Structure formats: structure tokens, C-alpha cells
Amino acid sequence: MARSLEELFGGRTLGVATLHGKERAIGPALMKVLPLGGYQAIADVDTDRFGAFSGEVQRTTDPLTACIAKARHGAEVSGMDLVIASEGSFGPYPPAPFITCNEEWLVLLDVRSDAVYHYRHVSLNAVAGGEQCDTLAAVNAFAQRQRFPEHQLVLRPQEKWSTGNPVIKGIADAEQLRSAAEQLIAAHGSCWVETDLRAMANPTRMGVIAECAERFAKELATLCPACNAPWFRITEAVPGLPCLGCGWPTQSVRAFRRSCNSCGHTVDAPREDGKTGEDPGACGVCNP
């Protein structure tokens, strides 16, 4: 018989394996839904060695694997047995590649029961970009578009980082931006300026991480109707929403399938927006 949320998590302290203040976004969201005793950042964790945004360390594995490795590292250095880690990336949004999206992963590692829980969240709300600039005016124009100084910036000579190149991170005031940009432009003819994507330097990303944590907590606290295990989570979007004109099953999502990690039970839940039929314009029969 699966164990209840209270038996699994009751009174335990959650370690947050993060360097960048992310415990503020993650801890409260999980505390709200799980019967935890508290949360704390793991101080000695070195998550940057798993990949950094500003190019010095390239991530070599997929984000879920990297995130699990971070959580295990956090458990090792802290001796804590309940650890959450986060892994974020930015890139073109596949259905509309000119839009940048922010993908965030969270992994909760329970060393006691040897369980790994995870959640992926993709948001179109992203302040992220970079530009090669030959003048201070161009740097300032870019900064304004990226909601500087609320969102901090990174400067270096070229987009591609190579050993020995200076990298100035966490630029948060106009004077610091001006002097660093002028020095780089004087030495190299131009400079690369980009948004600092570390969570504490990018409040939009911090918000997306908080949103990810809230959704993850909700999934963790959803219990399997067959065996009562937690994390009865959405594993699949099931296509086949019927056409309103002819009834043919279209490619559109008909239901979201929840699956139990413990007993394999599945349930198809209707769409949250209540939509039960598709417009004939999106039907392969009515509108081939």
C-alpha cells in the first residue's frame, strides 16, 4: 500500500540545492501543499559546475539528467535526505521559433524512499537575449529593451566565450554598464551584451521558477485514486478532440492522462478549458 503525504513528507526539512536565491521561489510553494517542517538553501552546493548560462561551463547532458545530478550532489554535500534542484534553459519556442521561451525543470529527490519526482514547465514569459554592439548607445538601447536595471546584464567581448576572456556578470547599474562597455569597445571594437539569466539577476525567470514550483507541488499532492500514492501526475496529452462539424477525431488535445508511478493506474481527465469539440476549420476531413 502506498504511503500518505504525511508519512512520506511529514515534518521533514527540504534542502534547496541552489546558489542563486531560488529557495525563495521554491520553498514556500512546496510548503503550502506538502506537510514539510521547513526548507533551507544548501550552502555548499556548487551547481554552476553542472553548466552555467554565461558560457564558461557547457551542460553536456539533457536537463532532467543534469537536474537529478544537482539534487544528488546537494544531498551529498548537505547530508540532507529530501532535496530539490532546478535546471533552466532558454531557447526558441518550437511552434513559433521567433519567440524565446524559458524551460524550467524541478527534481525532488527523496533519499529515504529512493524516489525521484520531477516537473517541467515552459513559459513564454522570458526576458532573455543578446546582441553584439559597437557603440555605447547600442548597448543602452538593448539594456532598455531588456528591462534593465531590474533585469541585470552580462558583458564580454564576443558571444562565444573562450578561455581568458573577461566576463562581467550581474551588471545592475547604468554607471557600471557604461564603464564596462566602453572598456570592452575600446579594447575589442565591440562588445557582446546579454541578459543575466541567473534567477536572482532576472526577476522574470524567478517568477517562472515560482510558477513551476507551484504546479509541481500540486502534482505531488494529487493522489492516485486506486492506491492513494502521491504524484498522480499528467504524463500525456491525448489527441482526438472530435470535430464539431463531422465528429472526426482531430489532432487537438482531447484529454490529459494522469498516471500513477506506484501502481500504473491511469485516468483521462477532460480539458481544463472545458472545450469538448474542435472547430471544423482545424479538421482534416472538413478542411483538408
Ligand SMILES: [Zn+2]
Ligand atoms: Zn496508484
Ligand SMILES: [Zn+2]
Ligand atoms: Zn470535421
